[in-house]
Amino acid sequence: LGAVAALVRSVGSADFRLPHTGYSAPAGIPAGAVTAEDAELIAHLAAEGTVRMHLTLTPQKLPDVVSHNVIADLKGSENPEQVVVVSGHLDSWDLGTGAIDDGAGVAVAMEAAEILQKLHLRPKRTLRVIAWMDEETGGSGSQAYTKEHSSEFPHHVAAIESDAGAAHPLGFDIRMSNAAADLIRPVLNVLQSIGANAVENRPYPPGADIATMSENTVPALGILQDGRTYFDYHHSAADTLDKIVPEELRENAAAMAVMGYALASMKNPLPR
Amino acid sequence: LGAVAALVRSVGSADFRLPHTGYSAPAGIPAGAVTAEDAELIAHLAAEGTVRMHLTLTPQKLPDVVSHNVIADLKGSENPEQVVVVSGHLDSWDLGTGAIDDGAGVAVAMEAAEILQKLHLRPKRTLRVIAWMDEETGGSGSQAYTKEHSSEFPHHVAAIESDAGAAHPLGFDIRMSNAAADLIRPVLNVLQSIGANAVENRPYPPGADIATMSENTVPALGILQDGRTYFDYHHSAADTLDKIVPEELRENAAAMAVMGYALASMKNPLPR
Numbered sequence: 001l002g003a004v005a006a007l008v009r010s011v012g013s014a015d016f017r018l019p020h021t022g023y024s025a026p027a028g029i030p031a032g033a034v035t036a037e038d039a040e041l042i043a044h045l046a047a048e049g050t051v052r053m054h055l056t057l058t059p060q061k062l063p064d065v066v067s068h069n070v071i072a073d074l075k076g077s078e079n080p081e082q083v084v085v086v087s088g089h090l091d092s093w094d095l096g097t098g099a100i101d102d103g104a105g106v107a108v109a110m111e112a113a114e115i116l117q118k119l120h121l122r123p124k125r126t127l128r129v130i131a132w133m134d135e136e137t138g139g140s141g142s143q144a145y146t147k148e149h150s151s152e153f154p155h156h157v158a159a160i161e162s163d164a165g166a167a168h169p170l171g172f173d174i175r176m177s178n179a180a181a182d183l184i185r186p187v188l189n190v191l192q193s194i195g196a197n198a199v200e201n202r203p204y205p206p207g208a209d210i211a212t213m214s215e216n217t218v219p220a221l222g223i224l225q226d227g228r229t230y231f232d233y234h235h236s237a238a239d240t241l242d243k244i245v246p247e248e249l250r251e252n253a254a255a256m257a258v259m260g261y262a263l264a265s266m267k268n269p270l271p272r
Numbered sequence: 273l274g275a276v277a278a279l280v281r282s283v284g285s286a287d288f289r290l291p292h293t294g295y296s297a298p299a300g301i302p303a304g305a306v307t308a309e310d311a312e313l314i315a316h317l318a319a320e321g322t323v324r325m326h327l328t329l330t331p332q333k334l335p336d337v338v339s340h341n342v343i344a345d346l347k348g349s350e351n352p353e354q355v356v357v358v359s360g361h362l363d364s365w366d367l368g369t370g371a372i373d374d375g376a377g378v379a380v381a382m383e384a385a386e387i388l389q390k391l392h393l394r395p396k397r398t399l400r401v402i403a404w405m406d407e408e409t410g411g412s413g414s415q416a417y418t419k420e421h422s423s424e425f426p427h428h429v430a431a432i433e434s435d436a437g438a439a440h441p442l443g444f445d446i447r448m449s450n451a452a453a454d455l456i457r458p459v460l461n462v463l464q465s466i467g468a469n470a471v472e473n474r475p476y477p478p479g480a481d482i483a484t485m486s487e488n489t490v491p492a493l494g495i496l497q498d499g500r501t502y503f504d505y506h507h508s509a510a511d512t513l514d515k516i517v518p519e520e521l522r523e524n525a526a527a528m529a530v531m532g533y534a535l536a537s538m539k540n541p542l543p544r
Contacts, residue, residue: 232288238287240313
C-alpha cells in the first residue's frame with residue numbers, strides 16, 4: 001500500500017516507557033516498536049493534525065552462525081528408546097539477560113533431571129533434557145532436532161516445555177488425545193498441594209519449540225505459569241535474574257519433575 | 273582518597289532496570305547511576321573477585337542561559353501587599369517530560385487561582401502563583417526571587433509548594449510556629465471529606481523552592497501526596513502525563529485552593 005515504515009505500540013504490560021520488542025518484518029519495510037507512552041502521545045498529536053516523524057532505526061541483520069541445541073539424556077532403565085522431553089530455550093531476546101525468557105525454562109528442565117538423580121529415581125523411559133537454540137528468531141534449533149529425530153517421534157512419549165517465565169506454576173496447558181489427557185489428570189493430583197494441578201487440553205501447541213513434535217502427534221505439555229507480571233519484563237532490558245523468586249522457580253522444577261517422571265514411568269506410553 | 277569515578281546504585285523504587293539519576297558531583301570526578309539490577313550484578317561479581325569496569329559517560333555541562341520564574345498575582349481586595357504563594361516548579365529532569373516532577377505542581381498552583389476565579393472568590397490578600405525555574409540543578413529561580421523580594425518577606429503570609437507528584441493528597445507538611453499551626457488545623461477540616469487533612473509541623477522546609485522563605489520565617493506548607501509510586505517514575509524517562517490520575521490531580525488542586533484561600537482570607541496573617 002506504499003507504507004515507508006511501520007511502528008507498533010508496545011504490548012508490554014508495564015508503564016515504564018520501555019519499548020517491548022519482538023520479531024517484526026512487515027513487507028520488508030523498516031519497522032519499530034514505540035513505548036505505550038509515546039504511542040499515546042503520537043495518537044494525541046495525530047488527532048490534532050498531521051504528524052511527521054523522523055525515524056532513526058539501527059537494526060543489524062548479521063550472518064547466521066552455527067549454534068547448537070544442548071541435549072542430555074537420563075537413560076531409561078527398561079525402554080531407553082522411549083523418550084520424554086523436558087525443555088526450555090537457551091537463546092533470549094537481546095535487551096535483557098533472558099532470565100524469565102527463558103533461562104528459567106532451561107533451569108527448570110535441568111532441575112527436573114537433577115531432582116530424579118538426587119532422589120535416586122530411575123524412570124524406565126529416557127528423560128531427555130533439551131535446551132533449545134533459537135526459539136526467538138525462527139526456531140531453527142527445533143527444526144534441526146526434527147530433521148534429525150523425526151523418525152523417532154513415534155517413540156517420543158511426550159514433550160514438555162517451560163517458556164512462560166518462572167512465576168508460580170498453575171498447572172499445564174496440554175495438547176493430546178482425550179484418552180491421554182485422562183491419564184494426565186491423576187498425575188496432577190500430586191501437584192495439588194502447591195496449586196499446580198490445573199490442566200487445559202488445547203487445540204494448539206503449548207510451546208514454540210515443541211510445536212513440530214505436537215504437529216506430529218507427540219503429546220505436548222507446557223507449564224502454565226502465573227503470567228500476571230510476565231509481559232512487564234518480557235523482551236525488555238529488565239528481564240534479569242532478580243525478577244525470579246527462588247521458591248517459585250523451585251515449584252516449577254517440582255512440576256516439571258513430577259510430570260516428567262510420571263510420563264517416563266507410567267505403565268504404557270500415552271495413547272496418541 | 274584517589275577514586276577515579278563514582279557509581280551510585282539507583283534509588284528508584286521500580287524494578288525495570290532504569291537508572292534513577294539526580295544531581296551528583298562528588299569531588300569533581302566522573303559520576304554515574306547504575307540500575308538496581310546492574311548494581312546487584314556488580315556486587316555479586318565483586319564478592320567473587322576484582323571487578324574492572326569501563327565507563328563511557330557522556331555528560332554535558334552547557335553554559336547557563338537566562339530563564340525565568342513565571343509569576344501571576346490574583347490581587348488581594350484589601351491587603352494586596354500581603355502575599356500567599358502557591359507554587360510548583362517549571363523545570364524538570366532531562367529524561368522524561370516531567371509530568372509528576374513537577375508539571376503537576378505547576379498545574380495545581382495555577383488551578384488553585386483558577387478555582388477562586390471560577391467561584392468568584394476574591395481573597396483580601398494577594399494569591400501569587402509561582403512556577404519556579406531551576407529547582408532541579410540548584411534553585412537559582414528561588415534565589416533570584418529571594419534577591420528581588422526578600423524585603424517583602426515580612427508581608428509574605430505563607431508559601432505553599434507542591435513538589436511530590438500528583439497522587440492523592442493526604443494533607444500538608446508544614447513548617448511554622450505552633451501558634452500558626454494551630455490556625456492551620458481547622459482549615460484542614462474542610463479537606464477531611466477527601467482525606468487530605470493530615471498535618472505535620474516539621475523542623476525542615478517542606479519544599480525546595482520555598483526553603484529560603486521558610487528560613488526567613490515565612491510560614492511554609494507543602495502538599496503531602498501519597499508517595500507510594502512517586503519514586504517508581506521520578507527522574508526517569510517514564511515520568512510522563514499518563515502517570516497522572518486526573519481525579520487525584522483535581523484533589524491536589526482542591527487542597528491547594530482551600531489552603532491558599534484560607535491563608536489569604538483569614539482575619540490576621542499567620543503569626544511568625
